[in-house]
Amino acid sequence: MESFKLKKAQPFYEQLYHRLKQMIIEGELAPGYRINEVKIAQDFHVSRSPVREAVRALEKEGLLVMNEKSQLTVYKPSLKDIEELYQCRMSLESLSVELAVANAKAHDIEDLENLLNQTKAAIDDGADRRMIIEFNSQFHDLILAISQNCHLQKLVGNIRALTQFYRVMNLEGDGRRETIFKEHQLIFDQFKKGNPEEAKNVMKAHILHDMNHLKQRFIQKFPIGGDVDETLSHSRHTR
Amino acid sequence: MESFKLKKAQPFYEQLYHRLKQMIIEGELAPGYRINEVKIAQDFHVSRSPVREAVRALEKEGLLVMNEKSQLTVYKPSLKDIEELYQCRMSLESLSVELAVANAKAHDIEDLENLLNQTKAAIDDGADRRMIIEFNSQFHDLILAISQNCHLQKLVGNIRALTQFYRVMNLEGDGRRETIFKEHQLIFDQFKKGNPEEAKNVMKAHILHDMNHLKQRFIQKFPIGGDVDETLSHSRHTR
DNA sequence: GATGATTTGTGCGTATGTATG
DNA sequence: GCATACATACGCACAAATCAT
Numbered sequence: 001m002e003s004f005k006l007k008k009a010q011p012f013y014e015q016l017y018h019r020l021k022q023m024i025i026e027g028e029l030a031p032g033y034r035i036n037e038v039k040i041a042q043d044f045h046v047s048r049s050p051v052r053e054a055v056r057a058l059e060k061e062g063l064l065v066m067n068e069k070s071q072l073t074v075y076k077p078s079l080k081d082i083e084e085l086y087q088c089r090m091s092l093e094s095l096s097v098e099l100a101v102a103n104a105k106a107h108d109i110e111d112l113e114n115l116l117n118q119t120k121a122a123i124d125d126g127a128d129r130r131m132i133i134e135f136n137s138q139f140h141d142l143i144l145a146i147s148q149n150c151h152l153q154k155l156v157g158n159i160r161a162l163t164q165f166y167r168v169m170n171l172e173g174d175g176r177r178e179t180i181f182k183e184h185q186l187i188f189d190q191f192k193k194g195n196p197e198e199a200k201n202v203m204k205a206h207i208l209h210d211m212n213h214l215k216q217r218f219i220q221k222f223p224i225g226g227d228v229d230e231t232l233s234h235s236r237h238t239r
Numbered sequence: 240m241e242s243f244k245l246k247k248a249q250p251f252y253e254q255l256y257h258r259l260k261q262m263i264i265e266g267e268l269a270p271g272y273r274i275n276e277v278k279i280a281q282d283f284h285v286s287r288s289p290v291r292e293a294v295r296a297l298e299k300e301g302l303l304v305m306n307e308k309s310q311l312t313v314y315k316p317s318l319k320d321i322e323e324l325y326q327c328r329m330s331l332e333s334l335s336v337e338l339a340v341a342n343a344k345a346h347d348i349e350d351l352e353n354l355l356n357q358t359k360a361a362i363d364d365g366a367d368r369r370m371i372i373e374f375n376s377q378f379h380d381l382i383l384a385i386s387q388n389c390h391l392q393k394l395v396g397n398i399r400a401l402t403q404f405y406r407v408m409n410l411e412g413d414g415r416r417e418t419i420f421k422e423h424q425l426i427f428d429q430f431k432k433g434n435p436e437e438a439k440n441v442m443k444a445h446i447l448h449d450m451n452h453l454k455q456r457f458i459q460k461f462p463i464g465g466d467v468d469e470t471l472s473h474s475r476h477t478r
Numbered sequence: 479g480a481t482g483a484t485t486t487g488t489g490c491g492t493a494t495g496t497a498t499g
Numbered sequence: 500g501c502a503t504a505c506a507t508a509c510g511c512a513c514a515a516a517t518c519a520t
Contacts, residue, residue: 047510053295060299084390095330151323155394286489
C-alpha cells in the first residue's frame with residue numbers, strides 16, 4: 001500500500017510522474033516489475049487518466065518499457081546499457097564542461113568551489129551514501145547549468161534517470177568516494193585555469209573511469225548473462 | 240518461409256503522436272499556434288483521452304510547450320535554439336560516427352556508398368527538395384544505426400524532431416545541395432580509411448557549417464529579435 | 479478452444495480554473 | 500469586479516484485447 005500524499009499544487013499526472021520516477025530509481029519498483037495502471041491509480045487514490053499520462057512520459061525516458069502486448073515493465077539495467085549510457089554521458093558532459101569553462105563567471109567558480117568543500121567535509125565526516133551521491137550529482141548538474149544550453153540540459157536529463165540507477169553501485173568499492181572527489185577536483189582546476197579543451201579531456205576521463213568501475217561491479221554482482229533479477233516480478237500482489 | 244504478419248492497428252494516442260509531430264515539423268501547425276485538446280479530438284474524431292497522452296509525449300520532446308497557465312503552444316524556433324541544438328548534434332553525432340567507423344562491416348560501407356550514389360543522382364536530376372532532405376537525413380541515420388548504441392539513437396531522436404524544423408532552411412542558398420553532399424562524401428572517405436578520429440572531426444566540421452549557414456539564413460529571414468511568426472496564430476478555424 | 483477474470487484503450491461528463499467582455 | 504465562455508484536469512464506464520483455467 002502506498003501512503004504518499006498528493007499535493008493539489010501540480011497536476012496529478014505531473015506529481016505521479018516525479019513520484020514514480022523516484023520509486024523506480026530508488027528500487028521501490030523493482031527492475032522488470034510489471035506495472036498495472038489500475039493498481040497505481042488505487043495506491044495514489046486517483047483515476048487512471050493521470051496515471052496513463054505520467055506513464056507515457058516515463059516510457060519516453062526509458063524508465064518504463066512497453067512490449068508488443070502493451071504490457072509495461074520497469075527498466076532493467078544491463079552491461080550493454082552501462083556502456084551505451086556512459087558513452088553518451090562522455091559525449092554530452094564533455095560538451096557541457098567545455099561550454100561551462102568558457103562561460104564561467106567568478107561567482108560560478110565560487111559555487112563550484114563551495115560545493116566541493118561541502119563534499120569534502122561530508123566525505124571526512126563519513127556522511128551517508130545518499131548524501132555523497134547527491135553532492136556528486138550536484139557537481140555535474142552545476143556544470144551543466146553554467147554551460148547555459150537548455151537543450152543540452154534536457155538531453156542529459158533524458159538519460160540521467162537511467163544513469164542514476166547506477167549511482168549507488170558506482171560508490172561501491174574501495175576508496176571510491178575519494179577517487180571521484182579527486183577527479184572532480186581535477187575538473188575544477190580547469191575552471192580556475194580557464195582551459196575548456198583540457199577540462200573536456202579530464203571530464204571524459206572521469207566518466208570513463210566511472211564506466212569501467214561500474215562494468216566491473218556489474219559483472220561481479222550479476223555474473224550470469226547480466227540479468228539483474230528474475231525473482232522480483234512476482235511482488236505484485238500487494239493489495 | 241516467412242509468415243505474413245498483419246500489423247495490429249496502433250493505439251490512437253500513438254498515431255496521434257506521430258501525426259501531430261509530422262504536422263508540427265511540416266508547418267501545418269504554425270510555430271506559436273495555440274493547441275486546443277478538444278479541437279484536435281474533434282478534428283481526428285477521437286476523444287480527448289488519447290489526445291492528452293499524445294500531447295504529453297510531444298511536450299517532453301519540446302515540440303509542444305506548456306506555459307504556467309496550462310496553455311499549450313507549438314514550438315517556435317529561435318536563433319539560440321539553432322546554436323544549442325547544433326552544439327548537441329555536433330557532440331552526439333561525432334560520437335555516432337566515431338563508433339560507426341570503428342564498427343563498420345563491409346556491407347555497412349556498401350550501404351553508405353549506395354545511399355551517396357542515390358543522393359548524387361537525385362541532385363543531378365534536380366530532384367525535389369523533400370527528396371534531398373530525406374536522403375541527407377538517411378545518411379545521418381544510417382551512421383547512427385551502424386554505431387549500434389540504442390541510447391545514442393534515442394538521444395539523437397529526441398532532438399531530431401526539433402532539428403528537422405531547420406532542414407528545409409538548411410537547403411536554401413546557393414549550392415547547398417552540393418556542399419552538403421561533398422561533406423557527406425568526406426565523412427564517407429573516413430569510413431573507407433577506417434579512421435574514427437578523423438571521421439569525428441569531419442562530422443563536427445560538417446554540422447558546424449550547417450549551423451553557421453542556418454544562423455545566417457535565420458537572421459536574414461527574421462531580422463527583428465528572432466521572432467518567427469506572429470500572424471499565423473489565427474489559422475485555427477478549419478472545422 | 480471456450481469462459482471468466484484482468485488489464486489496457488477509449489469516450490464522455492463534470493468540476494475547476496482562466497480569459498474575455 | 501461580474502458573468503459568460505471556454506480550456507484543462509480528472510473520474511468513471513464500457514469496449515477490446517489478453518490471460519488463466
